[in-house]
Amino acid sequence: MDKKIGVYICEGCGIGEALDVDALKAVATDDGVAAKTHPILCGKAGVEFLQKEIEEGTNTLVIAACSRRVNYDIFRFDGCIVDRVNIREQVVWSHPREEFPALTEEQKGDGVHFDRVQMLAEDYLRMGMAKAKKIDLPEPYKPETFSRKILVIGGGVSGMTAALDAAYAGYEVTIVEKEERLGGHASHWRRQLPVAQPFADLIPPVVDEKIQAVEAHPKISIKTHTVVARLAGSPGDFTVTFKKPGEKIEFDVPYPLPEEMKVDENGKDLNAEQIHEKFMEYNEGRRDILTLDPSGEKYGAVILAAGWRGYQPKAEEFAHLGFGELPDVVTNEAFELIAKKGKITRPSDGKDAKSVVFVQSPGQEGNDADFDYAGAVTSLVSLKQAKYVREDYEDGRAFIFYQHMRTPGLQENFYKSIQQDPGIFMTKGEVVQVSKNGDGMVVEAKDTLLGENINVKADLVVLATGMVPATKDDPVVNMAYRQGPAFRDIDLFNGYVDSNFICFPYETQRTGIYAAGAVRRSMTTEEAMEDATGAALKAIQCLESVNRGVSVHPRSGDMTFPDFFFQRCTQCKRCTEECPFGALDDDAKGTPKPNPTRCRRCGTCMGACPERIIGFADYNIDSIGSMVKSIQVPSEDDYEEPPMRILALICENDAYPAIDIAGLNRLSYSAEVRFIPVRCLGSVNVIWIKDALSTGMDGVFLLGCKHGDDYQCHFVKGSELASIRMKKIGEALASLSLENERVAQYEIAIDEYDKIPQIVNDFVASIEEMGPNPFKGF
Amino acid sequence: MTDTYTVEPDVGFINEVSRLGGGDLKKCFQCATCSVVCPISPDTKPFPRKEMIAASWGLKDRLVGNGDVWLCHNCGDCTTYCPRGAKPGDVLAAVRSYAISEYAPLKTLGKWVNEPAKLPLLLAIPVVLLARFISVGLLLTVLSRFREFSPRLFSIMTWGGLRGGISIALALSLPRGPERDIIIAITYGVVVFSILVQGLTVEKVVQRFFSR
Numbered sequence: 001m002d003k004k005i006g007v008y009i010c011e012g013c014g015i016g017e018a019l020d021v022d023a024l025k026a027v028a029t030d031d032g033v034a035a036k037t038h039p040i041l042c043g044k045a046g047v048e049f050l051q052k053e054i055e056e057g058t059n060t061l062v063i064a065a066c067s068r069r070v071n072y073d074i075f076r077f078d079g080c081i082v083d084r085v086n087i088r089e090q091v092v093w094s095h096p097r098e099e100f101p102a103l104t105e106e107q108k109g110d111g112v113h114f115d116r117v118q119m120l121a122e123d124y125l126r127m128g129m130a131k132a133k134k135i136d137l138p139e140p141y142k143p144e145t146f147s148r149k150i151l152v153i154g155g156g157v158s159g160m161t162a163a164l165d166a167a168y169a170g171y172e173v174t175i176v177e178k179e180e181r182l183g184g185h186a187s188h189w190r191r192q193l194p195v196a197q198p199f200a201d202l203i204p205p206v207v208d209e210k211i212q213a214v215e216a217h218p219k220i221s222i223k224t225h226t227v228v229a230r231l232a233g234s235p236g237d238f239t240v241t242f243k244k245p246g247e248k249i250e251f252d253v254p255y256p257l258p259e260e261m262k263v264d265e266n267g268k269d270l271n272a273e274q275i276h277e278k279f280m281e282y283n284e285g286r287r288d289i290l291t292l293d294p295s296g297e298k299y300g301a302v303i304l305a306a307g308w309r310g311y312q313p314k315a316e317e318f319a320h321l322g323f324g325e326l327p328d329v330v331t332n333e334a335f336e337l338i339a340k341k342g343k344i345t346r347p348s349d350g351k352d353a354k355s356v357v358f359v360q361s362p363g364q365e366g367n368d369a370d371f372d373y374a375g376a377v378t379s380l381v382s383l384k385q386a387k388y389v390r391e392d393y394e395d396g397r398a399f400i401f402y403q404h405m406r407t408p409g410l411q412e413n414f415y416k417s418i419q420q421d422p423g424i425f426m427t428k429g430e431v432v433q434v435s436k437n438g439d440g441m442v443v444e445a446k447d448t449l450l451g452e453n454i455n456v457k458a459d460l461v462v463l464a465t466g467m468v469p470a471t472k473d474d475p476v477v478n479m480a481y482r483q484g485p486a487f488r489d490i491d492l493f494n495g496y497v498d499s500n501f502i503c504f505p506y507e508t509q510r511t512g513i514y515a516a517g518a519v520r521r522s523m524t525t526e527e528a529m530e531d532a533t534g535a536a537l538k539a540i541q542c543l544e545s546v547n548r549g550v551s552v553h554p555r556s557g558d559m560t561f562p563d564f565f566f567q568r569c570t571q572c573k574r575c576t577e578e579c580p581f582g583a584l585d586d587d588a589k590g591t592p593k594p595n596p597t598r599c600r601r602c603g604t605c606m607g608a609c610p611e612r613i614i615g616f617a618d619y620n621i622d623s624i625g626s627m628v629k630s631i632q633v634p635s636e637d638d639y640e641e642p643p644m645r646i647l648a649l650i651c652e653n654d655a656y657p658a659i660d661i662a663g664l665n666r667l668s669y670s671a672e673v674r675f676i677p678v679r680c681l682g683s684v685n686v687i688w689i690k691d692a693l694s695t696g697m698d699g700v701f702l703l704g705c706k707h708g709d710d711y712q713c714h715f716v717k718g719s720e721l722a723s724i725r726m727k728k729i730g731e732a733l734a735s736l737s738l739e740n741e742r743v744a745q746y747e748i749a750i751d752e753y754d755k756i757p758q759i760v761n762d763f764v765a766s767i768e769e770m771g772p773n774p775f776k777g778f
Numbered sequence: 779m780t781d782t783y784t785v786e787p788d789v790g791f792i793n794e795v796s797r798l799g800g801g802d803l804k805k806c807f808q809c810a811t812c813s814v815v816c817p818i819s820p821d822t823k824p825f826p827r828k829e830m831i832a833a834s835w836g837l838k839d840r841l842v843g844n845g846d847v848w849l850c851h852n853c854g855d856c857t858t859y860c861p862r863g864a865k866p867g868d869v870l871a872a873v874r875s876y877a878i879s880e881y882a883p884l885k886t887l888g889k890w891v892n893e894p895a896k897l898p899l900l901l902a903i904p905v906v907l908l909a910r911f912i913s914v915g916l917l918l919t920v921l922s923r924f925r926e927f928s929p930r931l932f933s934i935m936t937w938g939g940l941r942g943g944i945s946i947a948l949a950l951s952l953p954r955g956p957e958r959d960i961i962i963a964i965t966y967g968v969v970v971f972s973i974l975v976q977g978l979t980v981e982k983v984v985q986r987f988f989s990r
Contacts, residue, residue: 397787416862420804422792425785425835428808444782449808449831451824455784 003081005033005132006058007125008050010041010065010088018092019121020102024064027122031129033062042071054080062128064121067660081137081618085128089663091121095671112640116671119643123631123674130630131623138559138617140549141596143237147298148547149174150539151240152305153228153476156184157525158517159305160210161532162539166303167219169540174299175214177224178245182211184307186525190339190388193380195526199410200417202384206525229253231302232292232480234583234595235512236546239296251293253478253485254283272571272590289480289585290593300546301512301539304477304497305532306470308518310334311373313465318362321463322434328353328441329434329461332381339388346459353460356389357443358382360402360464363430368403373466373494375522376406382464383407383418390423399456400426401445411524429454434461467522469496477513483582490716492709496521504554506535509581509716511552511598514538551601554653554714555679560616561596562605568613575605575614580682580716602715603683607725612687619683624676625691631674633696635777642776644672644699644767647692648760649684651704652677653714654750661753669757670764680704681745682718686729689743693736696776699767702726702745703759712749719747739770787836791876795833798892800872805864806830812856812866818849825849826856826866833869842877850874898960899967906968910939930987937983941965941972 007028009021021037028035036053038046041063050061060081065071068084075082095117107113148171152163155177163173175182186192186207194203214220229243230253241251257279263269270278280288287293310333313323322329327348330338338344344353360382361370370378379402386398405426407415418424429448434441441461446453470476472495475486487497487509497508497515506514516535517528542552551558571590583598584605592605606614612621634642650656656677662669678684681704689700705712707720723745730740746759795803808831813824825846832840841847850870857867875892882888890896914935918927949965952958 395789397789416805419807422789422796422804422836423787425787427831427835442784450783450785450835450837451828453782455782457784457786 001059001137003060003133004058005060005062005129006053007033007035007062007064007129008041008053009035009037009125010039010046010063011037012040012042013066013088014092015065015087018095018097018102018117019087020115020118023118024121024125027125028062028129031126033129041065042074047074050075050077060132062125062132064125064128067663069657069660079137081132081135083128083132083135085124086660087121087124089660090675091117091124093663093666094659094668095120096666096668099668100671111638114634114639114643116643119632119634120671120674126630126632127627127674127676130626134620134623134626135618138561140559141561142549143234143546143597145298146236146547147238147300148172148543149297149299150301150303150536150543151176151228151238151299152303154184154305154307154470154517154519155179155182155214155222155224156305156307156517156528157186157207157210158307158519158528158532158535159184159303160207160214161529162303162305162516162536163220164210164213164217165533165536166539167217169536171219171540171543173220174297175220175222176226176228176242177222178227180225182214182222182224183207188340189336191384193384193411193524193526194414195529197410199413201414202387206529228476228478230293230296230478230480231513232289232296235542235552235597236300237597238299238302238512239292240299241293241296248285250285250287251296252286253475253480254279254286254289256482256484257282272573272586273588276588276590288588289482290587301514301542302477303514303516303532303535303539304471304508304519305516305535306476306519308373308467308469308522309473311371311465311468313463318463320364320433321359321362321431322436322441322461323463326434326436326441326461328459329463331463331465332358332378332385333465335385335460335462336381339385343392344389344460351459352393354389354393354396355440355456355458356386356396356398356460356462357431357434357456357458358386358398358400358462358464359431359434359443360400360404361430362463363403363432366430368430370404371463371465373468373522374464375466376408376411377522377524378464378466379404379406380411380414380524382462383415385462386424387418387421390421396423398424399443399458400424401429401431401443401448402426403428403430411526434458467518469494469519471495471497471519476519477510479510479513479582481510481582482576482585483579488580488582492711493521503712503714506531506538507553511581511583511600512539512542512546514542546597551599553600555601558601560601560618561599562594562601562603562614562616564592564594565613566591568611570611572610574608574610578604578608578682578721580604580718600715602680602718603678604680604715604718604721607681607683607685607721609685612685619679621685621687624678624685624688627676628688628691628697629695631692631695631697633776635696637777642772644764644772645697646670646673646764646767647689647697647700648673648675649678649681649688649700649702650675651681651719652679654705654712655703655748657750658748658753659756662756665753667754667757669760672764673760680713680715680718681722682713682715684722684725686725686732689729690732693733693738693742693773694775696773698770698773698776699742699744699763701743701763703748704745706747706749719745736775738773741766741770742773785835785837788838789836791838792834792836795869795872795876798872798875800833800865800869802863802865803830803833803869803872805862806834806860806866807862809861811859811861815855815859817853817855818851826870829870829873830864830866833873841873842880847873847877895963899964902964902968903971906941906972907936907939911936914939928987934980934983934987937976938980939972940977940980941969945969 025035064085066088067086100117103115150166150173152159152175166173191202192205230241230251232239328346346353389396389398427449429445431445433444441458443456478485498520514535516532545552576584576586585593633645704719713719810827813819813827819825854867857865879888949962
C-alpha cells in the first residue's frame, strides 16, 4: 500500500506542559512527515479529528501519546497502520521536570546544556516514524483445507467430559480409547470424591453417566481399542492415522535421530542430506513426517486426555515401608481394587482388614515430601479410602500419617466430614518403619502430633502413591513433527504435558493440542471435569482462530505470521530446532517448512536466524533495526559532555507493562535509555545489538521474563535462549574490543515495577563508569 | 531410642466423651490456637492441644489419669478462639466428668452422677436422710429433758425412717406439670432406697449399736 504517514501528538496528561511540542513537531516535519497536535486525542473530538485525517488520505498514523497498552480500542482504525509512541508513561510521567529541568533561554543551543527529556521524546518519535515506514498491514494466513472436527485422545472422565462439552457447543468429536471400553480408571473405583456442593460425602462414580451420555450423543463417534499412530499436519488441518494397540504400520510416527548419530566416525557434523538418510535408516519401515497418510482422517484440533497410571514403586524403593516384602503393604491403587471387589481384606490370607494405616509420605532422612506425582489428590484419596474401612467394619479403624494434608478448595468440607468419624485417626508424622508383628504388622512413626513416637498395629498398610501421566511412558499424541513425536520435556513438570500450570492451563507446547485431566497434573475427578471443559473451549478457540488466520495463543488474534525469504536460507536448521513450539519442519535438504497455524508468533525463529531472512509484516529485522538506527547519538561534536545513549530491548509481555506501571507510579529513572518493545527476548536478533553499538550507543540491555525453574516466559524458553545468545555475543564484542559488560540481560516479573529505576540506573551508572563507546561519532 | 508408645485407640471412650459434652472433639485439626490463648498453658507443654489429639485418638489412658485436665479453670478462651469450633474447654470438662465416674468408689454411682436424670435422685437420698436426722434430733433433744436417751438412738431413728405409701400418695397428688414427673421419680427412688437399703440393713444397724 502507498503509505501516507501522519504524526499526531497529544498534549493531554501533562505532555503539553512538560515537552516543547513545537520542537517535537519539527522532528516530524524535518523528516518530511506532516505533524499535528491535539489537546486530548483520546477524547471524542480527538478521535473525530483522527478519523477526518484518515478520510483525507492518511493511512499510517504515528500517535505520540500514551502507552499502547491503554486506549488500544480507541486508536484502532481498520485498514490503517497505527503505531503508538509512548511519550506519556515512558517520558513525561517517569521523567518529572523537577528532576530533569527544562532549559532556560540562555542555555538553549550553548553546546553545553541539553534537555534530556525533550531528547527522549524526540527519539521515541523518530523511532515510531522509522517503524511506521518499515511495517505493513498483515494479511491473514488461511489454510487451504480446514477441518472443524475435534479429536479427543482418551476415553476416561476427562476425555468424555471434553467430548461432551465440545459436542454440546456444536462440534463433531471423535474419542479414541486404547482399552476395549470407555471409562478409564474411574470405572475401577468403589466410590469417588464429591464433585458438587456440599462436597461432604463420597458419591458413586460419575463415569457411568458419562459413558451413557457420550454413547447417546449424535455428534460423538467412539473408537475403542484404538490408538493414534501419527498426527501429521497442523492445527485446522491435522491428518490422523489410527491403529490397533501394538500394531506396526508404515504410518507409525518416526523418531528424531539421537544427537550422537548426527556426527560421523570422526565426530564431524553430518550435512543435512546425510542426516536425513540416517534418519530414514533409523526409522526403517516408517514414512517420513512430511508424507501424509492418504487414508488418514482430518481433524482441526486435539484434546489430549490420556490420563495416568498408578505409580509402581521399584523393588527396593520403599524397603523401610515393607513394600514388596510384606504382601499386606499395597499402593492406594491396589487398595481401591480390593475395595471395589467387596469387603476390605488382606491380600496375604483374605482375612478382614480392620486396622488400616495410610502412609502419605515415604519419609526417611527428614524428607517430608509426599510420594512422587502426588499433588493434593493422594491426601483426598486416603481420606476416601479410610472411609471404606469404616463402612465395611463397625469396629474398623483407619490411621492416616501425613506430612501434608492437602484438601484444596471446598474439598475441605470433605476433610471435615471424614474427620468427624470417630474411627479415623490422623496425625502429621513420619513413618519410620513397617514390620511384621505376629499375624499382622506394626507401623512405627516419629515426630507425631501426639508428641512421642508411636506404634500402630495394622492389618493392611496403604501407600499413597501418585498419578504418573500417560505421556511419561509414551508420546501418545505421536506428532509427525520434526522435533519429535512427544512434547518437548523441559525437565520441570515431571513429564506432565503442560507448558505452564499457572499462566496457561491446558496449553501444551504444541498449538492445537490441549491437555486435560491427569495427563496435565495429578488431579481429582472434579478438577478433571473442569479441566476438560477448559480444554474443550481452548480447542474451539483454536478452530475459530485458525479459520480466520489469526494466532490462537498467547498473542490471540494476531494476524501476522513468520515469512521466510527462502532464496537466502542456508539450511542451518537453527529455526527448526529452536522453535519452542515445533512449528517448523524441514525437508530432506534441511530447508525449513513453516506451519503457520502451529506458530505462536513469538519470533524465536527470527532471533535465531543468522541470515536474517525471517520476519513478520509488522515486526522484522528491518523495522527494529531502523528504529535502533533512528536514535540520535550525540557526540562531542554536539556537546562538551554528550549524554550516554543506551538501548533497551524489552519483552512486551512482562517488562513493558512493568515499565508502564513504573510510569504510572511516577517512578523516575535515567533519561538516557531508549526502550524498544520486542515480542519475546527469544526474538532478539544479535544484529540489533551490533547496530546499536556500531552507531555509537554506549550499551544495550535486555529486559525480559524470569527463566529457570519458575520461568514466566510466555513462549516457554525465549528469555533463556536470549541469555544463551547474550553469552555468545561476548566473543563478537571482544573482537570489536568492546567490554562484555556493555551488553547485559535482566529479569523482571510484571509486578516488579518498583525495581525498574534501580535496574535502569545501575546499568547506566556501570556504562558511565566504563566511559563512552569509542565508535561514537563515526 | 526414645520410648515408643503403642497406640490402641478406644472408640468407646471417644463416644463417651462426646456424649458427656465433648461432641466437637473430632473437629480439632491441631493448629494449637488453644495452647496459645490458654492462660495456664506452660511453654514446655502444648496444653490443651495435646489433650485434644489424645481425645480424638481415643487415648483414654493419656487423659483420664492425667492431672493436667484438672488444672483447667474453664475460662473458655480456647473454646472462643478455636477456629474449627472444636470447643477444647468443653472437651476437657467432658474428660473430667469421665474421670469422675472412672474413679468413683462405685462406678455405677459415678455414672449416675454424670446423668441428668439420675443426679436429683442421688441428691434426694442424703437430703431425705438429713431431714429425718434433723426432725428426729430436734424431738429427741426436747424429750431428753424428761428422760435420758442413748446417743445411738439418733442413728437408729434416722436410719429406721422408712418411706412408703404416704410419700407416693403425696407426690401423686401434685398438680400436673414437668416438676411432678421429676418429683414422682425422685419419690419412688427414695422409697425404694429406704425400703430396700434402709429396711434390709436396719437390723445390722441395731445390732451394731446394741450388741454390747
